[in-house]
Amino acid sequence: MTGLKERSVGIVMNGVTGRMGYRQHLVRSILAIREQGGLAMPDGTVIRPEPILVGRSEAKLAAIAQRHRLDNWTTDLDAALSDSSAEIYFDAQVTSRRAESVRKAVAAGLHVYTEKPIAEDTETALELARVAASAGVKVGVVQDKLFLPGLRKLKRLVDGGFFGRILSVRGEFGYWVFEGSWQEAQRPSWNYRAEDGGGIIIDMFCHWRYVLEDIFGPVRSVQALAATHIPERVDEQGRTYTCTADDAAYGIFELDGGVVAQINSSWATRVFRDELVEFQVDGTEGSAVAGLRRCRVQHRSVTPKPVWNPDLPATEDFRSQWQEVPDNAEFDNGFKAQWELFLKHVVNDEPFPWDFLAGARGVQLAELGLRSAREGRRIAVDELTL
Structure with a gap:
């Protein structure tokens, strides 16, 4: 990595104690990007994602953090969103908890990437899209297939x-x-x-x-x-x-x-x-x-x-x-491939078509x-x- 400029991106990952949040998004995507040395950009910059783990079970979070030698984790979402290193909020919770957490992340000025469905009903999904657009944050929805x-x-x-x-x-x-x-x-x-x-x-x-x-x-x-x-x-x-x-x-x-x-x-x-x-x-x-x-x-x-x-x-x-x-x-792993596109979207403003409106169409x-x-x-x- 000598001579390369490294760009750290803090990612609040909510729901990593669940099956998809842990296996596909943390282990096979974010940690896999870290293990490959980061994500190289055209100008030579290397994006290094820094996960901030969030969940409801302190014991499960501690076990995951220890297993993967991660030290930034909490059961307090508000504390994670206020972390000065956080730029992206990711949500893999159950659907019923998603909208409230996404609103908090947008209010905190974070870009948002989330599992689908983005909400329980179309009107809420559209409202999240409008709130994000008004706040000027970048958003994306997982469309792994x-x-x-x-x-x-x-x-x-x-x-x-x-x-x-x-x-x-x-x-x-x-x-x-x-x-x-x-x-x-x-x-x-x-x-x-x-x-x-x-x-x-x-x-x-x-x-x-x-x-x-x-x-x-x-x-x-x-x-x-x-x-x-x-x-x-x-x-x-x-x-x-x-x-x-x-x-x-x-x-x-x-x-x-x-x-x-x-x-x-x-x-x-x-x-x-x-x-x-x-x-x-x-x-x-x-x-x-x-x-x-x-x-x-x-x-x-x-x-x-x-x-x-x-x-x-x-x-x-x-x-x-x-x-x-x-x-x-x-x-490559489909979840990882889309994560890389979203990271490039956030850091380098590269195109990312699967926004909250696309997520609302699914709902x-x-x-x-x-x-x-x-x-x-x-x-x-x-x-x-x-």
Whole structure:
């Protein structure tokens, strides 16, 4: 690092005792950036993130700090926000606590980067966007799926015109989350309580909004069916509780250009796919199936001509007729990649399109999805403005 100018950036990281806050944002993003020697800028400056850990459990924070040799941590958010080294506030708390903390961070003059959904309802999300814009701080929302290798390859195909006219998108996401009785649940219990901000629609429709919007085009309508397939689960203390939030959602989205997207999301399904999420895109010139990492294609010129005959066993190996899309690039951890873009946005004013308005669009689609499920009808998705 001799001869390089180092630029320290203090980051108040609230919610690092949780699964995502700890694993993806602290360990695999911020600490990973530090371990690689910082983030190099075009002028030779090296950004070095300095985490300030915040959470509600003193014991958990102390253990994390000791494990990673970090000495700046507190259970007092106000104290962390007033730290003279703090420039960015990051929020990975439960959704119900997010808006209040983000308002505090904006009032303290910090730039804000936050997990999604940014709020429990669209109006609050827009209000946060307006408050941040008025304060002149830079803001961003985590939209990690766009940085998955499989979806980056899919975007490359779209940009290159591989599909011709895109007809449809079919997505399958989910896995079996154990009920917490005879096997421990692998997701926290609040996910299944609507009163605590839980539910798969509020969680996943925020993702599907930016995936569909950034890769294929604007979402113009939504029709959804929500279900609570598992009515009771067992929480972290071994207590049985009633599930009040949806654990599965079946959505149909109409996009610009007549593209129809159908996405199933479920925490009550067993995986018979290559990856936990897969999207099949069909177009006039070709099709693709993309997951977290892989992407396979079948061009029009090599598409077979199967014939329906239920009286005979299938003789074709349909999977073998698809071609693997090469990486053609090195793919870093998606959370880390977006963190690096936001750090460059804060320090060097480089572009960062996923602001609070983008986050509000995700909340809007989730809200409309829940409303569609309640009312049993298709609902138009209007443009949002500040």
